[in-house]
Amino acid sequence: MTRTVDRRVAAPPRRLARRPRAALRIAHVVLAIGWTGLAAVMLVLPAAVLLQGSDAGFAIPTMALVGGGVIPFFAVGTVLTGAALGIGTPWGLFRYRWVVVKTVLALAVIAGSVTLNSGWIDAAATDPSLLWPLLLSSVLHQVMLVSASVLSVEKPWGRLRRG
Template sequence: MSTTDRTETRSGPEADRGRPAPSRTPGPAAAAAPSAGPPAAIRWAYVMVIVATLAAIASNVFEIAHQVETGAAGAATTGDLVLTIAFCALFGFFAEMLRAGRQWGRVMLTVFTALGILFTGLGLAGIGGRVFVGVLQGSLAVLSLIASVVGLVLLFVPSANRWMAAVRGSSRTIPQRLRKAVLTAHVAISVGWLGLVTGMFAMSVAGATTHSAEQQASMYRTMSMLDEIFLGMTSMFALISGIVVAAGTKWGLLQRRWVAVKFFMTMSVMLLGFAVIHQLILEANELVDAHAPVRGGELDTVGWSMAGAAAVAVLSLVFMTAVSTYKPWGTTRWGRRNTSRPVH
């Protein structure tokens, strides 16, 4: 008898209501697993995530204090402070969801731990992004990096995988009200991200084509303000809300191709903004402050490079909007494997 046949001939409340039981109803062991508590690997991963988060936050606080002491504090400092508070709350929430056996909590921690490792590594290597000031801030960054790597490994050891699989049936999805609230926030933030990048594309073209030094300086300084205050925050929260909506619902994060494509494209556009657009904006403003020629010099190259990168970002975001609307393609190999998994 097939899995479907076994499911449809069950007796009990499901049969009394006249509809078949779900094909992946967890058995007694799965139902009892949450009460037994998470294994040691999950508990230690939780500790490592908290340690890494606190070290990263402390490092960020030292940087903000340094900006205040040197008089370099401004609107970007306020944005850093807001992000620090937000990430403190978010990582604490996702860590608790991990300990409760929520698969989407593990997905969120995995993604942002990996991002933290990437950006911290780039910072320590001096390749773009923030520069670590002093031995103490650098030591905190190294501590955060080591704890993140250890925590990420512990999240996927065999005992953690077995426990997450056991509780997945009863704790995979987020509540309906929370799903709608997060989906609303995701759509609003994504629209704001698209509008922000489109505006920056228009300003970069204006800066690359004008013959007025004053207008060019105004365009690039406005772009710098938007980049420092809004761009990173908007893209980050678009990614967070998108992952929650995907991993915490029936769609899954990597089970359908259109969702997976959106996820990887979002990460790519974020990296494009961090590693390319942000650096070009800094370079353009340095040239403007050095009174470089408006036309016929290095500003031309930087301006058109910035416009090209912004155009790629705009087209990518429009494409992701279309993908969300049409939901093309089918399931991934992982998605097919999960849906065909037999009931034990």
């Protein structure tokens, strides 16, 4: 009985050329900074209303506009450019722990925004006490987004093990 050995070598990871990679990285960083800044707006608006005890008349529509119309563009753009960078660079999508954690954080912020904040913003128009959960979720989102930025800079934990 003859045994055959598969001698195929795994293809090297695809790499983007220098200029497209730089353009994609710049787009990713700008979108991520924008997303983090917009998340800060979502933190400051309910905080201002709650701390000053003022009317939420301006804050609620502004939060609805920012949270429902502007943030999704930046969030999806950040995730898509990050995925493209992962595919087009040696970092990959599932090679390094920091990339996986960063992706999970981004997706968790998106899921939290969609499931929690959108309903709370609409309900806060009639019940201002719902500004507290909005404030707390905005703090959590800010921590998660800043953590993702730190992971991008520090790149801790090394590679994932191959099975």
